[in-house]
Structures are given as C-alpha cells and as structure tokens.
Amino acid sequence: xxSVGVALIGAGRWGVTLGRAVARVPGAELRWIxxxxxxxxxxxxxxxxxxxxxxSLDRVLQDPLVEAAVVAVDSPQHHSVGMQVLEADRHLLxxxxxxxxxxxxxxxxAVAGARKLVLAVGHLLLHHPAVQRAYELVxxxxxxxxxxxxATRLSVGSGQPPRSAWWTLAPHDVSLALHLFQSVPTQVTxxxxxxxxxxxxxAWATLRFDDGRLAHLHAARIGSEKRRQxxxxxxxxxxxxxxxxxxxxxxxxxNGHSDRITFGTVDPxxxxxxxxxxxxxxxxxxVGNGAHALAVVxxxxxxxxxxxxxGFPVDVE
Numbered sequence: 001x002x003s004v005g006v007a008l009i010g011a012g013r014w015g016v017t018l019g020r021a022v023a024r025v026p027g028a029e030l031r032w033i034x035x036x037x038x039x040x041x042x043x044x045x046x047x048x049x050x051x052x053x054x055x056s057l058d059r060v061l062q063d064p065l066v067e068a069a070v071v072a073v074d075s076p077q078h079h080s081v082g083m084q085v086l087e088a089d090r091h092l093l094x095x096x097x098x099x100x101x102x103x104x105x106x107x108x109x110a111v112a113g114a115r116k117l118v119l120a121v122g123h124l125l126l127h128h129p130a131v132q133r134a135y136e137l138v139x140x141x142x143x144x145x146x147x148x149x150x151a152t153r154l155s156v157g158s159g160q161p162p163r164s165a166w167w168t169l170a171p172h173d174v175s176l177a178l179h180l181f182q183s184v185p186t187q188v189t190x191x192x193x194x195x196x197x198x199x200x201x202x203a204w205a206t207l208r209f210d211d212g213r214l215a216h217l218h219a220a221r222i223g224s225e226k227r228r229q230x231x232x233x234x235x236x237x238x239x240x241x242x243x244x245x246x247x248x249x250x251x252x253x254x255n256g257h258s259d260r261i262t263f264g265t266v267d268p269x270x271x272x273x274x275x276x277x278x279x280x281x282x283x284x285x286x287v288g289n290g291a292h293a294l295a296v297v298x299x300x301x302x303x304x305x306x307x308x309x310x311g312f313p314v315d316v317e
Contacts, residue, residue: 003029004280005065007090008072009057009081011035011044014095015072018122019047021273022070028277032060057081061088068118068280070273071095075167079104086111091118091280093273096171097300098293102317105297109290118285120276121293123175127271130241130249131176133263134232138180142251143234149177149215151230154223166192166203166303169219174299175292176230176241177207177215184295184316186210190303191311194222205303208313 006028008019015035023030030048034057035041041053054060060069061084068091073081079099085092092112098121099105112119125131138146151173178184185207192200202220209215228243238252249261279287302314 003027004277005029005031005067007032007034007060007066007069009034009069010071010073011040016044016047018070018072021269023048024270025274025277027281031063031066034060057084067091075100082108086115086117089115093120093276095122097167097297099297102298102301105294109294112290116285118279119288119290121289122272123289124268124272125172125176126179127268129264129266133249133261134239134241135180137239138232143232143239144236146213146232146234148213149232152218152227154220154225154227156223156226164199165201165219165221166307167300170203170217171296171300173217173230174296178295180232181209181213183209185299187313187315188299188302188306189311189313190306192307200307203307
C-alpha cells in the first residue's frame, strides 16, 4: 500500500504536537507544513526532516501527492480553511470544534459527504482507552440505568490571550456526554462570567435529554486548580473518569466502595491520527465523526446563546 501524503496546516503548539504524531503513523508521509507565521514555520522544520515548508495553503494543495490535511489553525479559521481543503478534494482531520457556528459545521459535513471525503474532527478523548472502556461499561448496564453526568474541566491559565472557556474547554465534555449517552440533548441552559476581553473565563451548563437524563458541565480557564473529571451516576453504580489520575477509571457502588477499572495503554493522539490515515488509505468515509462533531457544535451554539441571554434555556436545533 502506498503512503498517504499528508499536509499539516497550522504549526502552533498543538499543531506541532499533531504533526509529530502524524509523522509516527505507519503509512503516512508528512509532505508539507503550512504556517503563515515565519517564526512558527521555521521552528516547525524540526517536526519532520523531509517535510517542505510553505506559507500558502494554495501551494500545498497544488501537490497531487497530498491526499489529506490535518488542520490546527485558530478556531475562527476552521470553516474557511476546512472548506478550502475539502473543495480541493482532500480528506480532512480538523481540530475541535469543527466550526464556531452550526451552519458552518453543517456545510463542512455536507461538502465532505457530497465529495465522498473522510471528515474527522479531533475529539481526542473518544480515542482514549479509558473512555472506550467507560462506553462499554455504560452500554452493558454495569452502572444500571444512567441518570446524569457531571463534568469538571478547570485550567489555572496558560499565559495565553483570554479565550472562551465554553468554546475551548467545554467541547471535550459535550462530546463525552453525547458519546456516553449515545444521544443529543434537546435543550441547554448555561451561564458564564469572569469576562476578559469579551470572553467568559468560566461557564456552567446543564444539558437536558429527551429521556430525562441530564449532563452538568463546569468549565473554567481561571480555576484554582487543574481538574479534568467526568462521572456518570447510574441506578447501581457511579463511573468516574479522572483524566489526571494515574488510575483514571473507577466504579463506585451505592455502599461507597470503589474499584479501579483496567484498560489498554493506547496513545489517544497516535490512535486518532492512525485511524484517520487508515480511513483515507481505505477511502472509507463511513468511519469519520463529522455527524458527532456537528452535534457538538449545535450544543455549543445553543449554550453560547443561553449564556448571552443570562441563562435562558435554549433548544438544540
């Protein structure tokens, strides 16, 4: 099987991490690194010695051996860059969120479907072996009937310019809620505050599902500590995924006794990139997660509207 030619679009901190992961995937050839900032572009040369550097995406897409692009530009550019890649008939791995509006996300999803292209969005936790094991446990009824989900994702700040806690942190847990519940909520109620340059530093949201289940999310870019924890409370047991713990998955019974749950040791980022490259090599468009990513954006958009309305409930369209 021939190698899949891949271009990395965007060489910021996360883009460099993605590029290094792609370079490790068997069957992938990182042919180009495209970055408009000259300093970042120069530093990105260390990712892969044979990758060519470019400032212009047009130049990259003129290479007939580039079959796919991994896009890690700033979120406001996701739609425009993603459309340029898809309209050039290249497969696309887009960083999350897929877009900053449901209309833009729906257009990306529709174009990929019409052109029979693989569209994958970097909801990385779906490739985490603990999350995959958690899905099995919930689906098999180990916790009983799931009642509600609680998620806390706090950051102590990274010195970067203020960004929306809702749009940058909540996508992780919105994605997990939809995946573990295998459903899309019908309504979102959210509030946010601690504003910096027009961006909320903290947000709380409740997702309501049509079967009565709830998901309560807390996201903060200015928290007192770093936390990444999700719990699903069921009628029999509670399942907790603590991403920062050395033993991140546990089951707690109604008597308070907890058992650690074992799972595989797969690198989630490498797994995500391998999954994408393998899908492109097989031309298998059925394994992308565009529909899931679109649903996540619909929930995020409803939550953002609820925040702007001071916590008024908003239906998920």
